[in-house]
Amino acid sequence: MFDSLAGALNSAYTALVGKKVLTEQNIDDGIRAVRQALLEADVNFKVAKGFIKDVKERALGQDVIKAVDPGDQFVKVVHDCLSELLGGEKTGLPHADKGPLILMTAGLQGSGKTTSCAKLALLLRKTKKKNPLLVAADLQRPAAVEQLQTLGKQLGIPVHAEGVSGRAPEICKRGIAYAIKNQHDLVILDTAGRLHIDEPLMRELEEVHKKCKPHGVLLVCDAMLGQDAVNSALEFHKRLPIHGVILSKADGDARGGAALSVKAVTGRPILYVGTGEKPDDLEEFDPPRMAGRILGMGDVVTLVEKAQEVIDEKQAEKDAKKMLRGRFNFEDFIKQLNMIRKLGSMKKVLGMLPGMGQMLKDVDLDDDRFKRVEAMIHSMTVQERRNPDVIHVQRRRRIASGSGNDLQAVHDLIKQFKMMQKMMSKLGKGGLGGMMGGGMPDLGELGGMPGMPGMPGMPKTGKKGRLPGPGAQGGLDELGGFMRRRKR
Numbered sequence: 424m425f426d427s428l429a430g431a432l433n434s435a436y437t438a439l440v441g442k443k444v445l446t447e448q449n450i451d452d453g454i455r456a457v458r459q460a461l462l463e464a465d466v467n468f469k470v471a472k473g474f475i476k477d478v479k480e481r482a483l484g485q486d487v488i489k490a491v492d493p494g495d496q497f498v499k500v501v502h503d504c505l506s507e508l509l510g511g512e513k514t515g516l517p518h519a520d521k522g523p524l525i526l527m528t529a530g531l532q533g534s535g536k537t538t539s540c541a542k543l544a545l546l547l548r549k550t551k552k553k554n555p556l557l558v559a560a561d562l563q564r565p566a567a568v569e570q571l572q573t574l575g576k577q578l579g580i581p582v583h584a585e586g587v588s589g590r591a592p593e594i595c596k597r598g599i600a601y602a603i604k605n606q607h608d609l610v611i612l613d614t615a616g617r618l619h620i621d622e623p624l625m626r627e628l629e630e631v632h633k634k635c636k637p638h639g640v641l642l643v644c645d646a647m648l649g650q651d652a653v654n655s656a657l658e659f660h661k662r663l664p665i666h667g668v669i670l671s672k673a674d675g676d677a678r679g680g681a682a683l684s685v686k687a688v689t690g691r692p693i694l695y696v697g698t699g700e701k702p703d704d705l706e707e708f709d710p711p712r713m714a715g716r717i718l719g720m721g722d723v724v725t726l727v728e729k730a731q732e733v734i735d736e737k738q739a740e741k742d743a744k745k746m747l748r749g750r751f752n753f754e755d756f757i758k759q760l761n762m763i764r765k766l767g768s769m770k771k772v773l774g775m776l777p778g779m780g781q782m783l784k785d786v787d788l789d790d791d792r793f794k795r796v797e798a799m800i801h802s803m804t805v806q807e808r809r810n811p812d813v814i815h816v817q818r819r820r821r822i823a824s825g826s827g828n829d830l831q832a833v834h835d836l837i838k839q840f841k842m843m844q845k846m847m848s849k850l851g852k853g854g855l856g857g858m859m860g861g862g863m864p865d866l867g868e869l870g871g872m873p874g875m876p877g878m879p880g881m882p883k884t885g886k887k888g889r890l891p892g893p894g895a896q897g898g899l900d901e902l903g904g905f906m907r908r909r910k911r
Contacts (some may be wrong), residue, residue, distance in 0.1 A: 429717050453497055458847040465649035465680030469507070478504045497561075501574045502714050508683060509710035510692040515640040517632045517666055523602050523785055524553075525610045525635060527595075529628055529659055530643035535671035539643045539697060540613045541574035542705035543669070546695075547609055548580070549703075556607040558598030558887060559584040560591040560631070571613055578702055581607075591615060591627055592634045599635060612637065620655060625662045632663060637665035641694065644681060646673045652681040656689045667694035670708070674698045682713075709802040751847070753800050753808040757842065798826035799836055811837060 453727045454475055461471040481500045516526070526543075530536040544555035559582055561567035568584050575582035583598035595612050602610045614631055617624040632640065642665045644652040652670075659665060668685055673696045684694055693708040791831050800808060802825035807814050814822070826833075 445877075447483060450479060450497070454479060457501070461683070461796075464683065467653060467680070467684040467688055470684050473687070474504060474508055474683075475729075477507075485550070487679075489601060497720055502718055505714035505717060506711045508687060509713055510686045510708070511710055512669060513707065513709045514692040516694065519608075519638050523556075523599070523608050523610050525599060525612070525637040525639075527612045527614060527632060527635065527637035527640045527841060528641060528643055529614055529663060531615050531620070531645070531655055532564055532618050534616065534643045534645040535697060536616055536643040537561060537570050537613050538574065538673055539669050539695075539705070539848060540571065540611050541578060541580065542697065542702055543695065544580050544609070544611055545578050546707075547701050553609040554599065554607050555580055555609040555611060556602045556605075557582045558595055558610060558612045560594045560598070561613050561615045562587045562589070562591055562594075563617065567613070567615075575703070577598050581605075592630045595631050595635045619659045628663060640664060641667055641669055642691070643669045643671055644685065646670050646681050649680045650684065653684045656685055656691070660689050660691060662895050665691045667692050669693075669695045669697065669705075671697040674704070751844070753803060753811060753840070757797065757800050757808075760797065795826070795828060795832070796836060799823075799828055799833055802826040811840060 457478070458471065458475050461474065462468070466474075478501055481504065482497055516524070519525070528536055528540055540557055544553075544557055547553040550557055557571055557580055559568040559571045561571075568587055570581050572584055574580075583594075583601050585594050585597070589891055591614060595614075598612070599610055601607075612631065612635065614628055615624065640663050642659050642663075644656055646652065648655075656665070656668060668691055670682055670685070670693050673682070682693060682696075696706050696708050698704045698706055745866055799822055802822045803814070807818060807822075808851075814837060819837070822828075823830045823833045
């Protein structure tokens with residue numbers, strides 16, 4: 424969503440590299456690209472103007488720190504301003520003093536409201552240990568009730584539905600009574616939307632709010648609509664006490680204007696962001712972390728949190744020791760591959776690493792490649808998976824035929840696997856801290872290792888294997904230090 428903005432900010436950073444000090448002239452050179460990017464991202468004009476003014480004032484007011492590169496100082500200023508523009512600190516959901524927490528959703532048709540209800544229920548069940556109930560009260564859109572019931576069945580979340588013949592306020596009220604009776608501590612009301620905001624819609628929503636007294640109203644906005652999403656949010660907020668916004672479809676080619684404008688225009692923070700079509704593709708919105716992603720600093724914290732959800736720590740530690748001794752085989756590799764797949768798409772996962780966002784911008788990472796690799800490994804015998812050295816040419820032909828690949832694909836897989844074994848063995852001997860402190864290895868050396876950053880088409884790193892972009896290498900060095908401390 425923020426690719427164009429991230430590119431422009433990287434250009435602004437590059438323009439300041441090598442300067443001795445921040446001056447009004449070189450700051451203007453850097454800001455010119457930022458201003459253009461904000462407007463191209465469909466950010467509200469007044470918001471963009473205020474942001475540029477804020478960045479310039481802070482940058483010129485910075486104390487000169489000789490030990491810090493002016494480009495890095497500029498990035499720090501932009502990061503702070505971006506964090507504030509996106510809402511400052513992370514905002515949570517309201518609390519219920521007694522009884523279930525009642526959340527009412529609102530939004531236009533097509534904004535992804537019903538899907539977001541199910542995603543939110545799943546997320547809160549996993550992270551807050553809630554026992555959710557979904558209430559199907561969107562009686563306007565054809566099949567909305569059925570859609571919510573299908574999602575509920577798929578995720579194992581109960582749905583209170585009464586068909587499409589009743590009235591939404593009464594259905595919502597009975598749904599809350601059902602939740603209390605059956606000890607649900609979270610109720611999410613999926614209310615009706617329209618193709619545009621009109622008086623009948625707003626009257627119905629106001630009646631639902633008056634009768635059900637929800638603890639918070641969550642507005643679902645489609646990030647693809649850009650500035651129109653912000654305008655609709657403003658109209659909803661005039662009639663309903665919006666607690667926060669769920670920004671859906673943020674994984675598409677949206678220009679990012681909605682995310683950067685909604686807090687400044689409406690005063691309501693973004694609480695969650697939909698990052699894909701899968702039920703678990705909903706993330707809490709953290710302004711400082713998102714600002715870091717936009718600036719190419721990555722988001723290692725979120726990546727670690729995702730990993731903790733899907734990876735068995737003891738098994739991962741055991742596998743890591745085996746990998747660092749260079750003794751892992753294809754059976755170990757397929758387990759690692761499946762762990763990575765649980766984290767999400769490869770582009771999304773790698774995009775959270777410092778400096779990788781811009782490198783991956785024009786790279787097409789085909790996640791179906793996993794399936795082809797998996798097919799080749801499953802076509803091997805147990806002996807071949809455990810000891811790749813025995814796979815001679817005749818065996819390779821059999822593996823290629825059995826997996827539906829050509830012989831060259833099997834050659835490449837085994838060659839790249841051995842290169843990875845060799846690199847991991849070196850890493851084990853030198854230590855992770857030493858490897859990171861001296862600069863990351865050239866990721867291109869892996870030459871297309873499936874599931875690793877050296878896939879075909881992946882750009883190579885800079886000189887001595889150091890990553891480009893603001894804070895990229897520093898972020899990895901810091902991560903290396905964290906790993907060393909954790910090991911001790």
